[in-house]
Amino acid sequence: MATAEAAPRIPEAVHRKRWAILTVLIFSLLVVVLDNSILNVAMKTIATPAPTGLGASQSELEWAINSYTLVFAGLLFTAGLLGDRYGRKKSLLAGMLVFGLASLACAYSASSGELIAWRAVMGLGGAFVMPATLAIIMNVFERDEQPKAIGIWAGAVGLAIAIGPITGGVLLEHFWWGSVFLVNVPIIAAALVAMVILVPDSRDPSPGRLxxxxxxxxxxxxxxxxxxxxxxxxxxxxxxxxxxxxxxxxxxxxxxxxxxxxxxxxxALDMGYFKNPRFSAAVGTIGLVFFGLMGVTFFMVFYTQSLRGYSALESGLLMLPLAVAQMIFAPRARLMVDRFGAKAVCTVSLLVIAASFAGFLGLDADTPIWVLEVLFFFMGAAMAHVMPPVTVVIMQSLPREKAGSGSAVNNTFRQVGGALGVAVLGSLMSTVYRDGVRDELARTSLPADVQHTAGESIEATRGAAERLGESGKAIVGPANDAFVDAMHITSIAGGAVVLLAAIVTAIWLPGKPAPADGAGGQEDTAKRENAPARP
Structure with a gap:
């Protein structure tokens, strides 16, 4: 009876268009994820001195990522509440428009400072897009179809990861670095038109104050x-x-x-949500796994381009196994969860991710590149069995009317975890690398302040070596060795964080319910979801 009573909550006209609506929402997700995956490939180019790039330092590159992430994460709570209050469709359209205009401004930035500032504005737009997409999905799909829809939604991340680096590589081979941002504009324009036509609006009938x-x-x-x-x-x-x-x-x-x-x-953030141990474990897992993932993958573009000598396009193609694995497995992750339970699936998958990070210890300047490809595939397959289940746990722990704020919490922990991962692990790598090249740089004729700047990253060291001419060649080999050592230590740190996430899921994430308990639990949840909507 609970299911029958809940069905009218979704109008039949909307229910019939639910898969078309999901397709449109995926476009907004693609734009947000595509932009960040493209930016990763463009890092080396942006670090190159003008006119090729902007001559960005290691810390400026980190801020180009984190200015977006900090604004995004900081405003997600309010963006989710505004969407719940005034309508998720309005929030989605406004966010996409701001994101598109800021992308245009990023493309024509004249300095690293301008790029960082406009990336922050992009974060403002993204903060309104992400909660709205997941909230709308929860409001146009019934409970039994939500895991499948969320799996497809998560699989779109894999598609964006695949398209982003390849598209970025093609653009960087034929155009200037700003083209990696300009490509967002036509996608956003098409998505806005489709959203106006197809996406229904929804809101919380009892929204909280700002x-x-x-x-x-x-x-x-x-x-x-x-x-x-x-x-x-x-x-x-x-x-x-x-x-x-x-x-x-x-x-x-x-x-x-x-x-x-x-x-x-x-x-802005209802702390009552965290009284549910399943909810807390799920958002904690997201934060921890993205801490490790973003922190470790940050240096991979420098490994493939700076150390191994691959072009931007080739570096993008090397990311394909990671993306393809997510595209294949994410939509089907629910089948594994149905059979083994979220606890077992997520715990094993997180252990696989940690093992993949440990596999980076075998990478050096001469390792066959297929080793990296195998590691990427296992990482992608494992991530595909983590993100959909934990997202379903988060979203189904809350009433449907609170989908916007629930989605905001989900995305906040993901983005904050990623930002801290880039900052902490990026700083760890920079510190270890600097220690590894300090003595070699001290033997050069470079002034002390130039030595300090040259020791910040492998790109900075290579730039200093080129300025020194023939004598600079002596520091290239030690710089490569220092980078490999720093990469290995960073991988160990990232793997340790993911292991912590595995412990969290093993203890607190829900296991496979017995059939009777599952039916009763679903009925109780349906009743709880209906309760806030009643007068």
Whole structure:
């Protein structure tokens, strides 16, 4: 009876178009993920001095990623609430429009600072897109079809990962670096038209008030914390006053944010959600796995291009196994969960990801490239069996009316985990690399300040070697060795974080329910979902 009563919640006209609506929503997802995967391939080009690139330093490259991520993550709570309050379709359309205009501005940035600033504006647009897409999916699909729809939604990430690096490589071979942002514009234009025609609007009938204090605390805390981590790697000194004070200040503001949200009657982030151990475990898993994944994959473009000598297009093609595996397995992950339960599937998959990171220890300047391809395939297949199940656990833990804020929490932990992963593991890699090349750079005729800049990344060292001419060739070999050592240590750190995620899922994620318990639990959830909508 519960299922029959719940069915009218989705109008028949919308229900019939649900798969077309999902297709349109995937376009918005493709744009957001496509942009970041393209940017990863363009990193080396952007780091190249003008006129080819912008001459961005290692820390500027990290901020080109994290300026987007910090604004995105900081505004997700409010964006989800605004979508729930005023309509998810309106939120989606506004976010796509801002994202498109900011992409256009990024393409014509004249400096690294401009690029970082416009990337932050892109984050503003993305913050309104991501919660709306998942919330709309939860509102146009019935509960029994939601895992399949979310699996396809997650599989689209794999498609974007595949298309992004290849598209970026083709563009960089024929056009200037800004073309990797300009490509977003026609996709967004087509998606906006389709959304206006097909996507229905939905909202929470009992929305909460906005929480500007909570939003400001979360943004300020995240910015200070990540800035301190990145600055520590840049200075190679985490004991520096500028570093530890900003990190401590950021952590203190985030603690204040949590305390404030717990006492607020209209929180941006409802701390009551986390009383459910399944919900907490799922969002924690997302944060941890993206911490390791984003932090480790950040250096892979430098491994394939700077160390191995592949072009941007070839580097993009090397990412295909990672993407194809996600495209193949993500839509079918629900079948494994039905058979073995979310706990077993996610735990084993996270162990596979950790093992893949450990496999990077076997990579050096002469390793056959097929080894990297095999590692990428296993990583992609494992990620395909983590993201859909944990996303389903998160979204089905909340009433349908709260889908926007639930989606915001899901995406916030993913983005914050990724941002901290890039910052922490990127700084770790930079610190280890600098230690490895310091003595070699000290033997050169470079001034002390130039030596410091040249030791920040392998690209910076290679640039210094070129300026030194014949004598600079002596530092290329040691620089390559230092990069490999730094990559190995970073991989170990990333693998340890993913192992922690596996422990979390093994303890708290739901196992395979007995048939009777599953039926009863679904009926209870249906009743809970219906409750907020009743007067």
């Amino acid at each position: 929480d500007p204090v909570g939003v400001l605390l979360s943004i300020a805390g995240l910015v200070l914390l990540v800035y301190g981590v990145i600055k520590g790697g840049q200075l190679a000194d985490f004991a520096a006053t500028e570093v530890w004070t900003t990190m401590f200040g950021g952590a203190a503001l985030l603690a204040l944010f949590v305390a404030y949200e717990r006492r607020s009657d209209h929180p």
